[in-house]
Each structure stands twice: as structure tokens, then as C-alpha cells.
Amino acid sequence: MAAVRTKGEMLRHRLSIISLLVILALFLAPIFWITATAFKPRNLATTVPPTVFFQPEFSPFVKLMTKRSQLRSAPTAEVYNAAPWWEQTVFDGGEKVVRSGKGEVQLSGFPSRFLNSLIIAITSTVLAVGMGTITAYGFSRFKVAGEDDWLFFILSTRMLPPVVVAIPMFLMYRVVGLNDTHLGLIILYTAFNLSFSVWLMKGFIDEIPKEYEDAALVDGYTRMQAFFRIVLPEAATGIAATAVFCFITAWNEYAFALIMTNKRAQTAPPFIPSQVGSGLPDWTVIAAGTFLFLVPVAIFTFLLRNHLLRGMSFGAIRK
């Protein structure tokens, strides 16, 4: 980078940094809000003006993970002393709730919903990206009769808003018994992401010179070996980018999850807002759920960030 800048350039440089900061603040504000609320005691969650400085607590997460019932008065000293440390943080907040069940810890609905989300999003991402990569490879490398029509058909599955097909899908699923099953949502999300995955991956694979495989074939490798040894590593960037897109789509999906599942296979997105409706909403618990919901996407994106930066530019800065 040139160290010498004219005055005008300096000014422009400062301006762009300031505007970046403003944009960042705008985008990060909701995330900050949710994170802050997730660690607040209940009585600070809804103060006006909002409390910015406070002693962070784990009690919202404890309430989120365990089943509790409402008491008329604060828990007795006996109950308080018998409770483990993590539970005492809830009582310390002055709440009149007690653990359901006779002594043993009962998990709330959240952990299983979260696990469902992970299972369904990861499985459907692996399937969509895997099948998409193979399909894209076929379209990219071989003569396929009616190639353009097929590709358009694949894309067209994304043209209808999902809500339009939700009711027919629901009826069909009910007939075949896929309602409220993991498999049902996995199939849906895979199908939904597949078109996207095929198109993205075709772009990435088209960029990989055919000559790489030709050289491998001549050197005594089969096409399959050439695919795994040469094409896949070259396509890693594209695969990572596609996987992040597919994962986020499946992870965040709300409408189908709401209609197709209610208990066994329900994912986190329909579950979290459903908690608003039960009694007086405890915003700290909802914020804690939302906060946990953000974590996997953040981790996943962070792990793949190097690939993503190159992948998002769609090959423009490869080589």
C-alpha cells in the first residue's frame, strides 16, 4: 500500500471509516441487544431507558433449559438451600418459580428443539451440497441432452414462494406420515437448497480447467479418482460458500418448520417465539434462546471465513 496520501485522499479515507462504523453499529445493535438481554436479570430486561451496565447472569439460560412452574411466594429457605448453585442464580433474581418434577431436573423444550435444528440443518446441508456438487460436475463436464432446460427446471423450483406450496406439502406429508419427523424436514430443506447448490457449484466447477482432469486421466487415474483428488480440492472454496448458504437457509427456515412440525421434530425457529405466548413473557429467556440460536451460524461462518471470502467473489479473485 502506498504510504503517501494527498489531503483529499486522507479525508475520503476518514469518511469511509466513519461510514463503515455507522453501518457496523446499525447492523450490530440488534445482536448486542439480544446478547445483553440474554445475560440480564429479569427485572432489568424491560427497563426504560434500557440498562446498559449490569452484572451479567446465567439465570436466563437456566430458565431456558429447565422446566419450571410458578409459585405464589418466593421459594423457602429449605428449597433455596437444596438447590444447586446454578439454580440459586434464578432465585437470587427474586423470581417466584420452582423446578418442575419431584427434585430431579427436567429439561424444557428448548434443548431438544435446538438439537433438532442442528440435526436437520447439518444433514440437509451435507445432502444438498453433496448432491449439488455431483450434479453440477455432471452438467459442467458432460454433454447432457437438454442441459439448459434441465438447469432452468432446477432453478424454477425456487421461483414459487415456499408459503404457496406449504399447505399441499402439509397434506401430502400427512398422508405419507412425514409430518413432524426429522426426515420430513430434511427432505424439504434438501430439495429447497439443492437448486441453489447446483447452480452455485456449477459456476465454481466451470472455473476449474478440464485439463486438470485430462492430465490425471492420462497419468493413469480414473475419472472418479480425478474428481476426488483434483476437482474436489479445487472446488473447496465453492463448496464452503455453498455450504454456508445452505446451512443458514435451513437453520433459519421458519414457515415450513411451523407448519410441518409441532413437537418431536420441531426446530428452534418456531419454538422460540412460541414461548412469548405462555403467560407473562420473560424476555430474558427468549433472548437467551435467540442468542444460542445465533451461535452455530457464527461458528460455522467463522470456521469457513477464509474460503468464504474467496468463494463469495464467485471466482473473480481466484488464482
Next chain:
Amino acid sequence: MAHIELKGVSKSFAGVPAIRDIDLDIADGEFFVLLGETGAGKTTTLRMIAGLEKPTTGRVWIDGQDVTDWGAAARDVALVLQQYSLYPRYTVRQNLEFPLRSPIRPIAEAEIATRIAKVAATLRIEHLLDRKTDRLSGGEMQRVSIGRAIVRTPKVFLMDEPLSALDAKLREALRGELKSLQMDLGETFLFVTHDQVEAMSMGDRVGVLNKGALVQVGSPQEIYGNPVNTFVARAVGTPAMNLLTGVWAGGRAELGAMVFDHPGGQGAAGRGLVFGVRPEDLVLGGDGVEAVVTDIENHGVEKIISLSAGGQALRATVPVTVKFLRGDTVPVGWQAARVVVFDAKSGQSLRHGG
């Protein structure tokens, strides 16, 4: 070591012919060069021999076996591609190892190391072995590409314009290296190029491709001195062969206003002809047709003299010691025995039945 045979090979892409009925026989241990302009079908021919493309009709034989229906892996040929033959993710060493680790021809680890060391020494790329290939210069990449081919002991070596991306000097150096490498190995090389200098200087034999058809096959001397038609005559030699239209009558070639002695033109009488004469076969001085010097190019060892005679342009090469000035008038003659006569209509040389 093996010999390659193409028998009546044609190839069309979606109905458009790219290769037309080629018959070719490349002997064991021969350095064969296929010369053709861009789009002539050079790469397609190589790919068919390598097994990456299937001929539409015709058979490919390697080492006495019909391999037309074999896959590329089974044919045991080495191919240096025009471009992209190195994997950017791999180091030079890994690139060189790749062909040796093929599952169908397993090789012991110790042997792999020995071979790579030997090839690296031959091509003088030892200092590059641990570098990623996207950090190499064009010349280094070409060496590694060639190395990737010669680490193996394939039946034949196929090279698709391996020197085309290089600057003139490096090209000349590598040209010599490749030729001596082939002589050391004693293997069959099929080398493809659009550069006539490469073809003439490297090939034991040269085949000239024109629009997918093999026009002439022969030693560089034959191709140069006795081109089968005007296409080949134009394709080789710098400056190009002078091609002068005219007729033959009574032991003389009449080229518009110019008339040269040309005995022995049997079968040439009474039809339109093109007389082909190499620049070095024109004789300046003595007696002959009067010509005006229009331009002089000095090329160090020789001069190229552009002349105008009777409305036709001629180019002649003379030793640098011969002095001319622009505008001089000089008599021009030719060495009649070296003149190649073509039929004006078909372009075919009369010596080759035109």
C-alpha cells in the same frame, strides 16, 4: 517405446469435421512434429491418441495394439498439455509425484524419489521442488510440465505446443534441450506446434495439417524443398517461398513480364501454373531479368532483399557481404532445378501428381 498408427481417423464435433481421414505412421523412437495453424486440429489429434477423445471413425494403434476403445489411463502415454497441466495446489514435487502414484501402475516409494531426483536434475528444477506451482515463471512451469511427462516411462510422449508460452530466447534453449532429451531417452515423441521453425529444427519427420487434413508428411528437407502444394510451400520457410503465377512454354517459364529459363517442364505446357522458388534459390547478378531493389533487411548472417520485377514482388536472401542500395537495378535469375511447379488451379505440385 512404441510406434503409433492412425488409420483413417476422422473426428467431428457436433457434425462439424475437425479431423478428416488422417493416416499416420510414427516409427519407434522417432521425433515426429505435427505442424498446423490454429484450429488445424493438432490438439484434437493428440487427444485422440491419448484417449481423451474418441475418433468418429478410424482406428488408433499404439505398439501394435488397437487401442481405439481403451480409456486414457490404460494407454500408458504421457501428455504435456498446451496449458493448465500443473495443479496449483501442489508443490512441484507433488506434481511430479502425481503420475507416479497412479493406482494402476504402482511404484515403490524409493523408486519415486530416485526418479524425481533424476528428472529434476535433467531439467534443472531441483531448487524449485518444494515451491507451489503458481509461484513459478512461465519457463519453469514448462519445465515442470515436461518433467511430469518424463518421470514416467510411458509408451509415447505427446506434447501440445509446450513451448508456445515462452519468449523467443527461452524457447530456443528449451527446443534444443527437448530434442537432446528425446535422443537420450530414445523414446517416441509426437510434438505439436504452429511454429514452423520449431517443426523444421526438431522433427525427424514433420506432418503438415491443414483444416483437419494431413497434407504432407516427410523429413524437414522434403517439406522445405519439395512441398506437395502451395499451402505447405507457404507454411514453411522465412521469408516465405516466392510463388509466381505464369505459364510454361518451350523450356521457359513466362511470369508476366518476367521470363526465366526452365528446362524440363514436361506436362506443364498449356495450363496455368505457379512457380515456387525459395529466396535463397534466386541468383542476383549475372544475367537475368532486370529487377529493382525496393527494400533491404539485415538479419546478421544474411540479408533479405525485396525486389520488384515486371510488376511482381520477389524476396531473395543473400550473404550480408553482398552490397545493394534501395533503388538499384539488378539482374535476377533462378536455380531452375530447385524450382517447384504447382498447378495454379489445384495448388498441387506437379512432382506430386498435380
